[in-house]
Amino acid sequence: MTVSSLQTRNKPGDTLKLVERVKAGNVRAISRVITLLENREADGIAIVSRLVSAKRDAMVIGITGYPGTGKSTLIDRLVTAYRRLGKKVGVLAVDISSPVTGGALLGDRVRMQDHTLDHDVYIRSMATRGHHGGLAQATRDAVSVLEAGGYEVILIETIGTGQNEVDVVNVAHTVAAVVAPGLGDEVQAMKAGLLEVAHIIVVNKGDLAGADTTLRDLRDWCPTVLRITAATGEGIPEFVAAIAEHQRLRDLRGSSACPTGKGIGF
Amino acid sequence: MAVAATPIRVLIGKVGLDGHDRGVKLIARALRDAGTEVIYTGLHQTPEQVVNTAIQEDVDAIGLSILSGAHNTLFRRVLELLKEQGGEDIVLFGGGIIPDDDLAALKAAGVRALFGPGAPMNEIVDFVKGLRS
Structure with a gap:
């Protein structure tokens, strides 16, 4: 897999921050997490598992x-x-x-x-x-x-x-x-x-x-x-x-x- | 089959009062054929619409076609809004009838590339593909 700019944009340690920002309704974070999921990156899956409890x-x-x-x-x-x-x-x-x-x-x-x-x-x-x-x-x-x-x-x-x-x-x-x-x-x-x-x-x-x-x-x-x-x-x-x-x-x-x-x- | 695992996402559209969309449609189609995911917005977008769409779609780049002569205002406004909304990492490029005097100023302001009349299609495609390398 080629190293994408998206992967480099998402630094380690950002995962928890992204979870919080998604829960707060931040559009940039929501978009980024969907990209991680589309790209089947491990971070995306980890984030979704943390979001399930927040599900409305x-x-x-x-x-x-x-x-x-x-x-x-x-x-x-x-x-x-x-x-x-x-x-x-x-x-x-x-x-x-x-x-x-x-x-x-x-x-x-x-x-x-x-x-x-x-x-x-x-x-x-x-x-x-x-x-x-x-x-x-x-x-x-x-x-x-x-x-x-x-x-x-x-x-x-x-x-x-x-x-x-x-x-x-x-x-x-x-x-x-x-x-x-x-x-x-x-x-x-x-x-x-x-x-x-x-x-x-x-x-x-x-x-x-x-x-x-x-x-x-x-x-x-x-x-x-x-x-x-x-x-x-x-x-x-x-x-x-x-x-x-x-x-x-x-x-x-x-x-x-x-x-x-x-x-x-x- | 050379299918990239993570395709580049590009917003392609036209801003302002400008209905000439033959060229932008050709470019959207060429980028599709080069393996890019093209979010095509169509005509008459405002800079606000372009930037909101780019952020919702999490694109790597925005490509705007402007043939109306309003390039100085519109490109700068898009850059300004990207900055306001924390989207400075999204690359802005474009094409249109842009006088040489304006080209340098727009590039200095942050437009990554501008393609004028007669620009070969593969030059534009190579530019977009090069965004990931």
């Missing part, structure tokens, strides 16, 4: 779905909605790394610019770095860091997924899958995988032709299906309410609220 009760929401369906725009709207409720919001936006060069173009935050100057919003782009499943390997630990840093709502945006990238179910409490009109017929709605494990299905771009058919096809097979137009904000209050309802049921029933019976959250 954040609401962790996963937004997944096919590429180009509007996940980032939807998250932008959700951030606005949760900020209106007075919540401190963290966003972990995952994009794919090149399997050839290891490089990545992380462009999710282009859609989230209204929040860049809000000190109660933290947005971090993460590259998959070869990890399969729709998230980066460090995403789960990054959630713990944000939780310890006092973020009350944590939104995770997966890569544009296919049908089998469902890791987010094991990290988020509530998972919404985003689809757009015109991507398939009823048989697509019946298939196993992504649509099966999501708690809420969002038909975004609900103003496009074909949205009615997509909604009808999905409603035959999936429990909660919402029509949203993220670009205008239409349907966002209903989405926030559906997330709250799922969280309420989850709290009542414990992990059995997950339709697949897989473990939810931590």
